[in-house]
Structures are given as structure tokens and as C-alpha cells.
Amino acid sequence: MGGRKTVSGYRPPAPAPASFVDWPQDFGTRFTVFVDTEEEFDWGAPLRRDARGTGHMAAMPAAHARFADHGVPLLWLIDYPIVTCPRSVWILGQLIGDGRSSIGTQLHPWVNPPLDEEVCVRNSFTGNLPAELELRKLTVLTDAIASAFGARPIAYRAGRYGVGPNTLAALVALGYRIDTSMRSAYDYSSEDGPDFSAIPNHAFRTGPDRAIVELPLTTVFTGHLRNGGAALYRRLGKLPRGRGAASRLKLLSRVALTPEDMPLEEALEAVRVAVGEGVKLLNFSFHSPSIEPGHTPYVRDAADLAAFWRWWDAVFAELARLGVAPASLGEIIDAACGAAPTSASATGAGGL
Numbered sequence: 001m002g003g004r005k006t007v008s009g010y011r012p013p014a015p016a017p018a019s020f021v022d023w024p025q026d027f028g029t030r031f032t033v034f035v036d037t038e039e040e041f042d043w044g045a046p047l048r049r050d051a052r053g054t055g056h057m058a059a060m061p062a063a064h065a066r067f068a069d070h071g072v073p074l075l076w077l078i079d080y081p082i083v084t085c086p087r088s089v090w091i092l093g094q095l096i097g098d099g100r101s102s103i104g105t106q107l108h109p110w111v112n113p114p115l116d117e118e119v120c121v122r123n124s125f126t127g128n129l130p131a132e133l134e135l136r137k138l139t140v141l142t143d144a145i146a147s148a149f150g151a152r153p154i155a156y157r158a159g160r161y162g163v164g165p166n167t168l169a170a171l172v173a174l175g176y177r178i179d180t181s182m183r184s185a186y187d188y189s190s191e192d193g194p195d196f197s198a199i200p201n202h203a204f205r206t207g208p209d210r211a212i213v214e215l216p217l218t219t220v221f222t223g224h225l226r227n228g229g230a231a232l233y234r235r236l237g238k239l240p241r242g243r244g245a246a247s248r249l250k251l252l253s254r255v256a257l258t259p260e261d262m263p264l265e266e267a268l269e270a271v272r273v274a275v276g277e278g279v280k281l282l283n284f285s286f287h288s289p290s291i292e293p294g295h296t297p298y299v300r301d302a303a304d305l306a307a308f309w310r311w312w313d314a315v316f317a318e319l320a321r322l323g324v325a326p327a328s329l330g331e332i333i334d335a336a337c338g339a340a341p342t343s344a345s346a347t348g349a350g351g352l
Contacts, residue, residue: 001098006214008165008239009125009128009188009189009191009193009194009195009349010127010128010164010165010193010194010195011189011194011195011196011197011198012046012163012182012194012196012198012199013198013305014198014199014200015199015200015202015204015205015206015214019204019205019206019210019316020202020203020204020205021202021205021213021280021336022204023203023280023281023335023336024335027280027327027335028280028323028324028325029275029279029280029281029282029322029323029324029325030280030281030282030295030324030325030326030327030331030332031214031281031282031283031284031319031324031326031327032073032075032281032282032283032284032326032327032329032332033067033073033074033075033201033284033285033286033326033327034074034077034104034157034180034217034284034285035070035074035075035076035285035287035288036077036106036157036159036285036286036287036288037076037077037078037079037092037106037288038078038079038081038082038106038108038159038287038288038289039051039052039053039054039079039081039082039108040053040054040056040289040295041053041290043296043297044233044297046119047110047119047121047124048110048119049110049111049115049119052083052109052111053081053083054081054085054087054088055103055292056168056288056289056291056292056295056336057082057085057087057088057091057092057288057304058087058091059291059292060091060092060095060288060291061091061094061095062291064095064098064101066099066309066312067312068098070188070312070313070316070326071326072316072326072331073098073100073101073102073326073327073328074095074101074182075102075103075104075155075328075329076092076095076101076102076103076104076288077104077105077106077155077156077157077180078092078103078104078105078106078145079105079106079108079111079112079141079159080107080108080111080112080113080140080141080144081108081111081171081303082143082288082333083141083144083145083148089148089149092149092175093148093149095106096149100328100330101328102155102328102329102330103153104153104154104155104156104157104178104329105138105142105143105145105153105155105156105157105159105176106156106157106159107126107137107138107141107156107157107159108124108159108160109123109124109126109129109134109137109157109159109162110123110124112137112141113137113138113140113194114133114136114140115138115159116133117129117133121191121192122191122192124159124160124162125158125160125161125162125164125188125191125192125193125194126158126159126162126164126167127140127158127162127163127164127165127166127167128162128164128192128193129164131166131169131170134164134166134170135166135170135173138156138170138174139172139174142174145195145205152174152175153176154175154176154177154178154181154333155176155178155179155329156175156176156178156180156181156183157179157180158169158181160188160193161181161182161183161186161188161193161194161217162181162193162194162197163179163181163182163194164194165274167179167181168206168207168208168212169207169208171212172207172208172209172211172212176212177211177212177213177333177337178213178215178329178332178333179206179207179212179213179214179215180214180215180216180217180219180283182194182196182199182214182216182352183196183199183217183219183256184196184199184200184201184217184218184219185197185199185214185229185230185233186217186219187220187230187234196216197230197231197234200278201216201218201219201220201274201277201279202216202279202328203215203216203280203281203336213332213333213336213337215281215283215332216283217256217257217285218256218257218270218274218279218282218283218284219254219255219256219257219350220254220255220270220271220273220274221233221252221253221254221255222252222253222255222256222266222269222270222273223246223250223251223252223253224251224252225246225251226252226273226277228252228258232252233252233254236252238322253266255267255269255270256285257270257271257274257282257283257284257285258284258285258286258306259286259290259298259308259311259312259315260286260287260290260296260298261297261298262311264310264311264314264315267311267315268315268318268332271315271318271319271322271324272318272322275322275324281327281332284315290308291305291308292305293305
């Protein structure tokens with residue numbers, strides 16, 4: 001996979017310009033929505049193996065309908081508690097019947113067999129595990145998804161964005177073609193996680209034989225000093241309240257494309273900046289438990305949920321105004337890698 005491992009975490013290298021995906025002209029500028037489809041747990045407490053609730057999935061059909069009303073397909077990246085919940089599998093099986101939404105993989109190691117490692121912050125980043133254990137966990141999850149949905153998944157995200165030096169080789173070995181574990185301009189090294197400071201917003205080819213297309217989660221710097229980017233943002237983090245002051249003064253804000261803790265006006269500006277900078281695929285994301293109040297710090301009550309949906313409505317309106325259309329996983333693969341297979345996975349688990 002390249003990059004370097006340090007005592008504070010793994011740092012993937014900046015991709016070479018030659019590795020950037022050269023999108024076809026008729027692809028235009030597009031966007032996609034990833035859903036980290038996972039169990040419910042207390043975000044403020046230590047991780048636990050027995051926190052496996054999936055009750056919020058009953059609200060997923062109504063949530064899916066809201067996106068469908070805008071013509072937006074979803075890519076559900078599901079983890080082990082979801083795929084081993086029969087009701088969740090049945091619900092998702094019905095929803096991918098829309099012909100454009102699809103199923104991918106998300107690995108939370110602390111609830112994914114084999115449960116051989118200590119539950120701790122460092123081990124919550126799957127890429128920190130021994131290569132053999134990471135591969136075994138990923139194999140168990142991949143096989144479970146294939147069994148549940150009748151097709152092997154080909155899109156992956158490491159839970160907590162916990163990609164490591166052995167991850168991409170494991171993905172290639174299991175037939176994956178897309179990774180979306182890298183969160184552009186974010187640094188988790190203070191928790192022994194990866195540092196994505198060198199990762200841009202543009203899709204690129206990576207891994208053994210460049211067999212994986214990396215779709216980084218889009219992060220945009222806005223404000224008068226936005227050209228300072230990740231380096232300036234890092235320096236501001238060393239000053240007391242430096243980042244908050246810079247944001248309030250409209251000097252520099254780091255904006256991820258998610259309704260979770262990202263103010264609407266800043267998100268709209270980030271969309272405009274990304275399109276203006278020539279990003280051809282804008283990648284949005286949210287956590288599945290946020291569709292029901294009380295499961296995440298982002299949606300605590302009915303008022304938060306209403307704001308969550310207002311955020312999406314406004315963002316979709318702005319994307320439409322800018323001529324940015326939604327893309328399914330199959331359309332992305334077709335544009336990035338050539339014609340998609342015509343197997344059962346075209347509208348199912350792999351989305352290809």
C-alpha cells in the first residue's frame with residue numbers, strides 16, 4: 001500500500017498525479033452518498049463487543065424514500081451486526097430493488113469475528129491489527145454479505161477510517177475494486193489512527209497493481225485563507241481556540257460533506273468550492289443510526305432530525321443548481337474502470 005507507519009499511526013502517501021482517475025467527459029461532475037450502516041452504541045463511552053443494536057434500521061425505508069425523491073441512490077456500507085440481523089438484511093434487500101442503490105462493506109473490528117484482539121482505541125482502527133487478523137475479519141464479513149445478498153461486495157470502508165499498511169492488499173485478495181476509507185485532510189494519529197493529511201479529494205488508483213480505486217471522503221477548506229489548507233489548519237490546532245476563531249472570522253474552515261456536525265451554510269459553500277476547484281466526484285456520508293433520534297450525538301431529538309433532513313434538501317437543491325448529478329456505484333465503476341459486469345450484483349451487494 002505504500003506510506004509509512006510511525007508510532008502515532010499510519011500515513012498513506014500523496015498519490016502520484018498519474019494515478020488520478022481520468023473521468024470520461026460525459027461523466028461530468030457527480031456526487032454519491034455513502035451510509036456507514038452500523039450498530040447503535042454510546043459514542044461517549046468505551047467501545048463494547050455487546051453493543052450491537054440495530055433497531056434504527058426500521059426507519060431506513062422512510063429515509064431511503066427521502067433520498068429517492070431526489071433521485072439519489074445510496075451505498076450502504078454494512079458491518080457485521082447489520083449483516084447478521086435478519087430484519088436489517090430483509091429491509092436492505094427490499095431497498096436495493098430500486099435498481100441503483102447498493103451494498104458495500106464496513107468493518108468494525110470490535111464486533112467482527114474473529115474476536116481475538118483486545119478492545120481498545122488503537123485496535124478500533126482495523127489497519128493496526130496484524131495483517132493475518134485483519135484479513136480474517138474482512139473475509140468473515142465479506143462472506144457473510146455475499147451469503148446474505150447473493151453477490152460479493154466490491155466497495156469497502158474501514159470503520160473509523162482505519163485503513164492500514166496491509167488493507168489494500170487484503171481488499172485485492174478478496175475481489176474488492178473500490179475503497180473509501182480515506183478521509184481527505186483528516187488526521188487521527190493522536191488516537192494511533194491514520195493520518196490523511198496528504199490525501200486529496202480526487203479519486204485515484206492505488207494498492208497492488210493499482211487495482212483499487214480510492215474514493216476519498218470529500219473535505220473542503222473554505223474561507224479567505226483556504227489555500228493554506230491542511231498545513232494551516234494543523235498549525236491553528238496548536239493555538240488555543242485557533243480553529244474556532246479562524247472559522248468565525250471566515251478565514252479558514254475545514255468542511256466535510258456530511259450533515260453530521262457540519263453547518264448548512266458552510267456545507268453549501270464547500271460544495272461550491274469543490275465544484276469550482278474541479279473535483280469530479282463529491283463524496284457525501286452519514287451514519288445510519290442518525291436517521292432516528294437518540295443514537296448519535298448529531299441527531300439527539302426530533303429537532304435535530306428535522307435539521308438533518310433540511311440539510312439534505314438544501315444541499316441537493318444546490319447540487320442541482322450547479323448541474324451536479326447523483327451517481328450510483330455502478331456508474332462510478334463504469335466510468336472509472338470500464339464497463340461494469342452484468343452479473344446479479346448489478347443492483348445488489350456489489351452495486352456493479
